[in-house]
Amino acid sequence: xxxxxxxxxxxxxxxxxxxxxxxxxxxxxxxxxxxxxxxxxxxxxxxxxxxxxxxxxxxxxxxxxxxxxxxxxxxxxxxxxxxxxxxxxxxxxxxxxxxxxxxxxxxxxxxxxxxxxxxxxxxxxxxxx
Amino acid sequence: xxxxxxxxxxxxxxxxxxxxxxxxxxxxxxxxxxxxxxxxxxxxxxxxxxxxxxxxxxxxxxxxxxxxxxxxxxxxxxxxxxxxxxxxxxxxxxxxxxxxxxxxxxxxxxxxxxxxxxxxxxxxxxxxxxxxxxxxxxxxxxxxxxxxxxxxxxxxxxxxxxxxxxxxxxxxxxxxxxxxxxxxxxxxxxxxxxxxxxxxxxxxxxxxxxxxxxxxxxxxxxxxxxxxxxxxxxxxxxxxxxxxxxxxxxxxxxxxxxxxxxxxxxxxxxxxxxxxxxxxxxxxxxxxxxxxxxxxxxxxxxxxxxxxxxxxxxxxxxxxxxxxxxxxxxxxxxxxxxxxxxxxxxxxxxxxxxxxxxxxxxxxxxx
Numbered sequence: 001x002x003x004x005x006x007x008x009x010x011x012x013x014x015x016x017x018x019x020x021x022x023x024x025x026x027x028x029x030x031x032x033x034x035x036x037x038x039x040x041x042x043x044x045x046x047x048x049x050x051x052x053x054x055x056x057x058x059x060x061x062x063x064x065x066x067x068x069x070x071x072x073x074x075x076x077x078x079x080x081x082x083x084x085x086x087x088x089x090x091x092x093x094x095x096x097x098x099x100x101x102x103x104x105x106x107x108x109x110x111x112x113x114x115x116x117x118x119x120x121x122x123x124x125x126x127x128x129x
Numbered sequence: 130x131x132x133x134x135x136x137x138x139x140x141x142x143x144x145x146x147x148x149x150x151x152x153x154x155x156x157x158x159x160x161x162x163x164x165x166x167x168x169x170x171x172x173x174x175x176x177x178x179x180x181x182x183x184x185x186x187x188x189x190x191x192x193x194x195x196x197x198x199x200x201x202x203x204x205x206x207x208x209x210x211x212x213x214x215x216x217x218x219x220x221x222x223x224x225x226x227x228x229x230x231x232x233x234x235x236x237x238x239x240x241x242x243x244x245x246x247x248x249x250x251x252x253x254x255x256x257x258x259x260x261x262x263x264x265x266x267x268x269x270x271x272x273x274x275x276x277x278x279x280x281x282x283x284x285x286x287x288x289x290x291x292x293x294x295x296x297x298x299x300x301x302x303x304x305x306x307x308x309x310x311x312x313x314x315x316x317x318x319x320x321x322x323x324x325x326x327x328x329x330x331x332x333x334x335x336x337x338x339x340x341x342x343x344x345x346x347x348x349x350x351x352x353x354x355x356x357x358x359x360x361x362x363x364x365x366x367x368x369x370x371x372x373x374x375x376x377x378x379x380x381x382x383x384x385x386x387x388x389x390x391x392x393x394x395x396x397x398x399x400x401x402x403x404x405x406x407x408x409x410x411x412x413x414x415x416x417x418x419x420x421x422x423x424x425x426x427x428x429x430x431x432x433x434x435x436x437x438x439x440x441x442x443x444x445x446x447x448x449x450x451x452x453x454x455x456x457x458x459x460x461x462x463x464x465x466x467x468x469x470x471x472x473x474x475x476x477x478x479x480x481x482x483x484x485x486x487x488x489x490x491x492x493x494x495x496x
Contacts, residue, residue: 036148036358037165039449040427058478060427062164062448063358065478084425 009120153246176355184248190264223401279326323367368490
């Protein structure tokens with residue numbers, strides 16, 4: 001399982017790449033494997049506000065629906081339009097072409113509450129049992 | 130994991146890395162690699178399913194036919210030797226105890242194949258109804274494994290393993306007996322995918338060897354093992370009902386739009402006859418329809434349907450169809466809204482999404 005070292009992670013299996021006051025977010029490799037074939041992604045509209053830990057959209061596989069939670073509070077500054085026609089990018093490249101949205105942070109201080117790669121790897125190993 | 134029942138192929142699924150789930154008390158593979166890939170393999174090549182969890186109940190004796198007729202909606206007297214029919218195992222209210230396949234094995238012997246999680250309930254029901262009939266019912270499920278090969282390459286892959294039975298002349302919903310790995314097996318041209326294929330009934334002891342042999346021999350033909358996830362999406366594209374989703378003991382045969390398996394003209398009494406005769410004469414209030422979404426979204430079991438701002442029905446099955454590549458499903462709607470082309474809405478987590486009724490089935494294979 002792929003857990004890049006330069007990202008931050010949530011307990012609900014989202015990742016965020018922090019670059020200054022903007023973060024790019026998606027779901028982790030573990031999440032896409034658990035869900036299976038992803039066929040639908042519903043992300044919040046550009047310009048909408050999201051709150052850390054609160055649902056901001058959903059990802060659906062053939063079998064199931066899974067909510068996605070905002071890894072940080074702020075304003076949605078971009079949404080990955082490719083996912084409308086190619087939701088399978090979340091399976092194929094969850095940390096790259098499968099990014100879901102960008103958030104302009106309201107408060108970069110709350111990012112310290114997220115897990116780093118080592119902590120997330122331990123968390124996944126634990127929840128797998 | 131506790132107390133889940135296992136089929137004789139459980140170790141095979143685990144060795145293949147399948148994702149296992151609790152399916153009605155059975156530890157079953159939901160997928161091996163990908164539901165979409167497994168689904169498409171069945172439509173275009175071949176998929177192999179472990180369906181050993183299904184229930185097999187034999188009804189035998191001088192009045193075996195009379196008992197089957199009393200229990201079921203279809204007319205089993207029309208069956209020729211080794212012919213199969215889809216039927217309803219009915220409550221006295223004309224609803225479903227289960228749906229099943231009835232196989233005529235002899236004038237005095239029938240095989241009923243029922244849903245896995247209903248087997249014990251069905252068998253108890255049949256025993257309770259058999260009093261007064263000179264016929265006995267036997268639950269052979271624990272000693273019967275079942276492997277289904279589904280898809281256009283099924284015949285080509287299976288035939289080399291079968292001696293004493295030419296599979297090609299067997300028509301859809303007929304069966305025969307042949308020898309497979311030294312064992313006499315019932316081989317039926319049936320399935321739950323809307324595709325051509327065969328279901329092989331064999332002993333639990335022989336099942337792993339046949340599973341492995343077919344997996345190996347099928348590889349050059351593109352055979353893949355397929356799980357219950359693909360089985361569900363395949364049957365939904367083909368508009369085959371799923372007990373517990375689309376039909377249950379509160380839906381009548383006519384509500385379910387299964388009038389073709391209701392033979393009111395057959396002689397004698399049967400469970401549900403008077404209710405169904407009345408319903409047939411007066412018409413049903415609701416009907417199980419096929420539908421597609423005309424906006425983005427995915428319908429799921431239990432979502433409510435709306436028309437003119439009123440709640441009018443419920444989605445019974447729904448998915449993003451892997452082969453047809455669109456969001457579709459089945460739903461109960463009032464008969465007045467059941468015509469193909471009728472627009473309605475599905476409530477997807479609080480959002481009303483446009484849908485329309487379409488003709489059944491969603492998918493029909495080219496012959």
